[in-house]
Amino acid sequence: MTNKFDDKNKTLGDTLRSRGISRRSFLKFCAATASMMALPPAMIPKVAHALENAKRPSVIWLSFQECTGCTESLTRSHSATIENLIFDSISLDYHHTLQAASGHAAEAAREAAMEENHGNYILVVDGSIPMDNPGYSTIAGISNYDMLMDTAKGAAAIIAVGTCATYGGIPHAKPNPTGAVSVGDLIKDKPIINVPGCPPIPVVITGVVTHFLTFGTIPELDHIGRPKVFYGQSIHDRCYRRPFYDKGLFAETFDDEGAQKGWCLFKLGCKGPTTYNACATTKWNNGTSFPIEAGHPCIGCSEPDFWDGGGFYKALSMPTENITQTALYTAAGAAAVGVAAGALNRAKKNAATKAHPNTTIEDLEK
Amino acid sequence: MSDRIVVDPITRIEGHLRIEAQMEGDKIASAYSSGTMVRGIETILKGRDPRDAWAFAQRICGVCTLVHGLASIRSVENALNYQVPKNADLIRNLMNGAQYIHDHVMHFYHLHALDWVDVVSALSADPKATSELAQSLSNYPKSSPGYFADMKKKLKDFVEAGQLGIFAKAYWGHPAYKLPPEANLMAVAHYLEALSWQRDVARLHTIFGGKNPHPNFVVGGVPCPIDLNSDSAINAKRLAQVQDIINQMNTFVEQVYIPDTLAIASFYKDWGSRGEGLGNFLTYGDFPSNGMEDPTGYLIPGGAILNRDLSTIHEVNMHDSSEIQEYVAHSWYDYDGGKTTGLHPYDGETKLNYTGPTPPYDHLDVDQSYSWLKSPRWKGNAMEVGPLARVLMLYASGHDQTKDLVGMTLNKLDVPVEALFSTLGRTAARTLETKIFADAMQGWYDDLVANIKAGDTRTFNEVLWEPSSWPKQAQGVGFMEAPRGGLAHWIVIEDERIKNYQAVVPSTWNAGPRDANGQPGAYEAALEDNHTMHDPEQPIEVLRTIHSFDPCIACAVHMTDPDGKELTTVKVR
Numbered sequence: 001m002t003n004k005f006d007d008k009n010k011t012l013g014d015t016l017r018s019r020g021i022s023r024r025s026f027l028k029f030c031a032a033t034a035s036m037m038a039l040p041p042a043m044i045p046k047v048a049h050a051l052e053n054a055k056r057p058s059v060i061w062l063s064f065q066e067c068t069g070c071t072e073s074l075t076r077s078h079s080a081t082i083e084n085l086i087f088d089s090i091s092l093d094y095h096h097t098l099q100a101a102s103g104h105a106a107e108a109a110r111e112a113a114m115e116e117n118h119g120n121y122i123l124v125v126d127g128s129i130p131m132d133n134p135g136y137s138t139i140a141g142i143s144n145y146d147m148l149m150d151t152a153k154g155a156a157a158i159i160a161v162g163t164c165a166t167y168g169g170i171p172h173a174k175p176n177p178t179g180a181v182s183v184g185d186l187i188k189d190k191p192i193i194n195v196p197g198c199p200p201i202p203v204v205i206t207g208v209v210t211h212f213l214t215f216g217t218i219p220e221l222d223h224i225g226r227p228k229v230f231y232g233q234s235i236h237d238r239c240y241r242r243p244f245y246d247k248g249l250f251a252e253t254f255d256d257e258g259a260q261k262g263w264c265l266f267k268l269g270c271k272g273p274t275t276y277n278a279c280a281t282t283k284w285n286n287g288t289s290f291p292i293e294a295g296h297p298c299i300g301c302s303e304p305d306f307w308d309g310g311g312f313y314k315a316l317s318m319p320t321e322n323i324t325q326t327a328l329y330t331a332a333g334a335a336a337v338g339v340a341a342g343a344l345n346r347a348k349k350n351a352a353t354k355a356h357p358n359t360t361i362e363d364l365e366k
Numbered sequence: 367m368s369d370r371i372v373v374d375p376i377t378r379i380e381g382h383l384r385i386e387a388q389m390e391g392d393k394i395a396s397a398y399s400s401g402t403m404v405r406g407i408e409t410i411l412k413g414r415d416p417r418d419a420w421a422f423a424q425r426i427c428g429v430c431t432l433v434h435g436l437a438s439i440r441s442v443e444n445a446l447n448y449q450v451p452k453n454a455d456l457i458r459n460l461m462n463g464a465q466y467i468h469d470h471v472m473h474f475y476h477l478h479a480l481d482w483v484d485v486v487s488a489l490s491a492d493p494k495a496t497s498e499l500a501q502s503l504s505n506y507p508k509s510s511p512g513y514f515a516d517m518k519k520k521l522k523d524f525v526e527a528g529q530l531g532i533f534a535k536a537y538w539g540h541p542a543y544k545l546p547p548e549a550n551l552m553a554v555a556h557y558l559e560a561l562s563w564q565r566d567v568a569r570l571h572t573i574f575g576g577k578n579p580h581p582n583f584v585v586g587g588v589p590c591p592i593d594l595n596s597d598s599a600i601n602a603k604r605l606a607q608v609q610d611i612i613n614q615m616n617t618f619v620e621q622v623y624i625p626d627t628l629a630i631a632s633f634y635k636d637w638g639s640r641g642e643g644l645g646n647f648l649t650y651g652d653f654p655s656n657g658m659e660d661p662t663g664y665l666i667p668g669g670a671i672l673n674r675d676l677s678t679i680h681e682v683n684m685h686d687s688s689e690i691q692e693y694v695a696h697s698w699y700d701y702d703g704g705k706t707t708g709l710h711p712y713d714g715e716t717k718l719n720y721t722g723p724t725p726p727y728d729h730l731d732v733d734q735s736y737s738w739l740k741s742p743r744w745k746g747n748a749m750e751v752g753p754l755a756r757v758l759m760l761y762a763s764g765h766d767q768t769k770d771l772v773g774m775t776l777n778k779l780d781v782p783v784e785a786l787f788s789t790l791g792r793t794a795a796r797t798l799e800t801k802i803f804a805d806a807m808q809g810w811y812d813d814l815v816a817n818i819k820a821g822d823t824r825t826f827n828e829v830l831w832e833p834s835s836w837p838k839q840a841q842g843v844g845f846m847e848a849p850r851g852g853l854a855h856w857i858v859i860e861d862e863r864i865k866n867y868q869a870v871v872p873s874t875w876n877a878g879p880r881d882a883n884g885q886p887g888a889y890e891a892a893l894e895d896n897h898t899m900h901d902p903e904q905p906i907e908v909l910r911t912i913h914s915f916d917p918c919i920a921c922a923v924h925m926t927d928p929d930g931k932e933l934t935t936v937k938v939r
Binding site (some may be wrong): 055056058062063064066067068069070071072073075076077078081082083086087090092093095096097098099100101103104105106107108109112123130133134135136137138139141142143146164169170171174175176177178180184198199201241245253254255256259260261262277284285286288289290291292293294295296299307312313345 | 371372373374376377378379380381382384402403404405406407409410415417421422425426427428429431441472476477480485499520524527528529530531532533534535536537558561562564565566568569571572573574575576577578579580582584586587588589590591592593595596598599607720722723724725726727728737763825826828831880903904905909919
C-alpha cells in the first residue's frame with residue numbers, strides 16, 4: 001500500500017521555507033510575535049528556534065453526550081476557516097465527524113497522537129459525560145468518563161466547547177436522566193477554557209483556538225471560565241435594540257408593530273440582560289444576523305442551566321441575578337432597571353478580574 | 367468470536383454508532399447496529415411549556431439542525447389546531463429546503479466521499495488532465511490546470527509535513543478505491559470548495575432564524591417579521607440575500623455535486639448490486655403549498671412501499687395505534703407489558719435498563735439487548751426512510767422531474783432500474799432530490815415575494831399563543847420529511863404543560879436493532895446483502911453502505927415518559 005506518511009516530520013521552519021518564505025521575513029515575524037507576547041528583543045532568537053521546530057500542535061477532539069451542533073458550528077467559521085486550521089495551524093488528529101479512519105484505526109490515531117504529543121496536545125471536548133451508568137455513552141466500548149480521564153492526562157490544556165461540555169447543557173437539564181456532568185466537574189488539575197453556547201458562535205470557537213496558538217496563553221477568563229474577549233459583555237449591553245429598552249418601547253408579541261420596527265424583545269422573554277456572549281457584536285455566520293435581529297428573543301444559551309430558567313418566552317426568568325425580578329416588576333421603569341443592571345454587571349466583572357488573572361504557558365507548566 | 371468484525375466508532379457520521387458483523391469466510395453473514403449514547407431529552411421535556419419544546423427537541427441533533435425544531439412546533443400546532451400564516455409555511459419550506467441542500471452536499475463531500483476518493487492517489491494526478499476531466503463534466507469555473515496544480519501542491523505540502531490529522535490511519539491504497547488520480551484530485555478540490563460553500567449558504571437560516579446551527583422557530587408562525595419599511599425585519603435587502611443564496615446553492619448543485627456524483631458513481635457500478643436492505647420504504651410527506659392540513663399540496667407525498675412494489679402506495683396513518691409501533695426486544699429499555707410488545711408513540715413508555723457488557727468491552731451480546739435505539743415498525747414491517755424512499759415515492763406517484771432525473775441517471779451510468787435499490791442507488795437518490803429541492807427553493811421564494819407584493823406580510827398567528835386559551839388536554843403529531851427521512855414528534859399536552867413527548871426519527875427507522883420477530887433494521891439488512899470484506903481491519907465496505915444512509919445517531923436515540931399513559935382521544939388530521 002502507498003505510504004507517504006512515514007516521511008520525516010517537517011517542522012514549521014521547513015514548511016515555511018518550502019513555501020518560499022525567507023529567513024529574513026521569518027525573523028521579522030518572530031520579532032512581531034515576541035513583541036505581542038511582551039518579550040524582550042533578546043528573546044527573538046529563542047522564539048525563532050521554538051517556532052522553527054514547532055510542528056502543528058496536535059488537537060484531539062472528543063465528542064460525548066452531544067448533538068454535533070458544536071462541530072457543525074466549527075465548520076461555519078469564516079475566519080479562521082476549518083480548512084485553514086487543519087491545513088496550516090493544527091493537526092486535528094482525532095475528530096469523529098471529520099476523520100477518515102473508523103473503528104480500530106480511529107482509536108489508533110488517538111492513541112498515537114496522545115503518545116507522540118504527550119504533555120503538549122490540546123484536548124477539545126464537546127458534550128457532557130453521563131455518570132449514572134458507564135453504559136449510557138461509550139466509544140469503542142470505552143465509557144466517556146474513562147476516555148476523558150485517559151485523554152486529559154497528557155493534554156496541555158482543555159477547551160470545553162458548547163454548553164454541554166462546559167456546564168452540562170441539555171443532558172444536565174432537569175431531571176438529568178443520565179447524571180450528566182461537565183468537563184470541569186471532573187477535571188481539576190488542568191487549565192480548562194469554557195466556550196459555552198448552544199452551539200458557540202463559529203468564530204468564537206476558532207477564535208479561542210487561534211488565541212491559544214498565536215499567543216501561547218489562555219485568554220483571560222471570567223468567573224465561570226469563559227474568555228472575556230467573547231463573553232465579557234452582556235448581549236443586552238451590546239444590543240442594537242437597547243435604545244428601545246431604554247425608551248420603554250417593546251414588542252408585545254411576534255409580528256406586532258414593535259416586532260416589525262425592531263423594538264426591544266424584553267417582554268417576549270429575551271434573556272439578553274443576563275446572557276454574556278458576543279452575539280450582538282460578532283453576530284452569526286459571517287456577521288449576517290443574530291437571534292434578536294431575526295426577531296426571536298435570546299434564550300440565554302451560553303449561561304449555565306439556561307434550560308431550567310423558567311421559560312423562553314417569560315420575561316427574564318433566568319436564575320442568575322436579582323435584577324431579573326426587579327425588571328419583571330418594573331417594566332415601566334425600564335430605563336432605571338437598565339442602569340441598575342449595568343452597575344451589577346460592572347461589579348461582577350471586577351470580581352471576576354480579581355479572581356482570574358491572565359494564565360500563561362508558564363502557569364500551565366507549574 | 368474471531369470472525370466478528372467490530373467497527374466502533376463509525377466516523378464521519380453524526381453521533382455514536384457501532385457495527386458488529388458476523389463473518390462467514392470473507393462475507394458478512396449477519397450485522398448488528400448499535401447506538402451507544404443516550405441522553406433522555408424526551409424525559410427532560412416532560413412538564414415544560416409546549417412552546418419551549420422546539421428548542422429542547424432541536425438539540426436532539428445539530429447536524430440536521432432545524433428539523434426537530436420544526437417537527438416540534440408542528441406537533442404543538444397539530445395538537446391545538448393552530449393555523450399558521452402562509453408566509454410562515456413558505457419560510458419554513460425555505461429553511462427546511464436549505465437544510466436539505468446544505469446537508470446533502472456536506473454529507474457527500476465531508477462524510478461519504480472518503481469512502482470512494484483516495485486522497486493519496488490524488489498526489490499523482492496530472493493537473494492538466496484533471497482540468498480536462500473537470501471541464502468535460504461541467505462548466506464550473508474553478509477548473510483550470512493552474513487551479514488543480516495549486517490544489518495538488520497544497521495537498522503535497524500537507525502530506526509531506528508528516529502530520530496527517532483527519533486523514534491519518536485511513537485506508538489509502540485499498541484496492542476498493544477505483545478512481546483515477548485525476549478524479550481523486552478533483553474530488554479533493556471539491557471537498558475543500560464545499561466546505562467554503564456550505565458556510566455561505568447556511569446564512570439563509572441566519573436571515574430567517576438568527577443563527578446556524580440551531581436557528582430559531584416559534585409556535586404559530588416564524589419569529590422574523592416582514593416589513594419592507596423596516597431596517598430590522600425581512601425587507602428587500604434580506605430578500606435579495608436569500609435570492610443570492612438560492613442562486614449559490616443551485617450553481618453548486620448543478621455544476622459540482624451532480625456531475626461529481628455521476629462521475630464517481632461510474633467507477634463504482636458494482637455498488638449498484640449490493641446494500642439493498644429491506645425493500646420497504648416509508649415517507650410521512652412534507653413541504654406544504656396549502657398548509658399541513660392538506661396533504662394533496664405536499665411536494666413530497668406520504669406513504670409506504672412494500673417489497674419494491676412501486677405500483678402500490680399504501681396509506682399511512684400517524685394516529686392509528688396499530689400502524690407505527692416501537693419495539694424494544696433488543697434495546698436497553700423495558701416495557702411494562704414485556705420486551706416483545708410494540709407500542710404506538712402516544713402510548714410510548716420507556717425505562718432505561720442498560721444490560722450490556724460493562725465498559726470497557728470488546729463485544730456486545732447481540733442475542734440480548736444491544737442498542738440505545740428502539741425498533742420502529744409500520745404494521746409490523748421494518749422500513750427504510752430517507753432520500754431513496756422519497757425518490758421512489760415521487761417516482762411511483764408520477765412526479766415528472768423525478769422520472770426525468772432517475773431516467774437520466776440510469777442512462778448515464780448504464781445500469782438497470784434495480785440499481786436504485788442499493789448502496790449506490792441510495793447515494794444517487796440523495797443527489798437527485800437535492801436538485802428537486804434546489805429548484806423548489808426558487809418556487810417558494812417567488813411565492814413569498816408574490817405574497818408580500820399582494821399585501822400579505824403576516825408571519826405569526828397570535829390567537830392561540832397564550833396557554834390559557836388551550837383546552838385542558840390535547841395531543842398531536844408533528845411530522846415532516848427531514849433530510850435523513852420521515853420524522854415525527856408526538857406530544858400530549860395537559861394543563862398547559864407537556865405530559866408526554868415522543869420522537870420517532872429517521873435514523874431510528876434505519877439504524878434500529880432487530881425486533882421481537884428477529885427482523886433486522888435497514889442498516890443491518892443492507893450490510894447482509896452481498897458484502898465481501900477485502901480486509902476486516904480496513905472495513906471500507908461497511909463504511910460505504912452505512913454512510914449511504916447518512917447516519918444520525920443522536921437523533922435516533924431517545925426515551926419517553928416512564929409513566930406513559932394510554933390516551934383515548936385520538937385526533938385525526
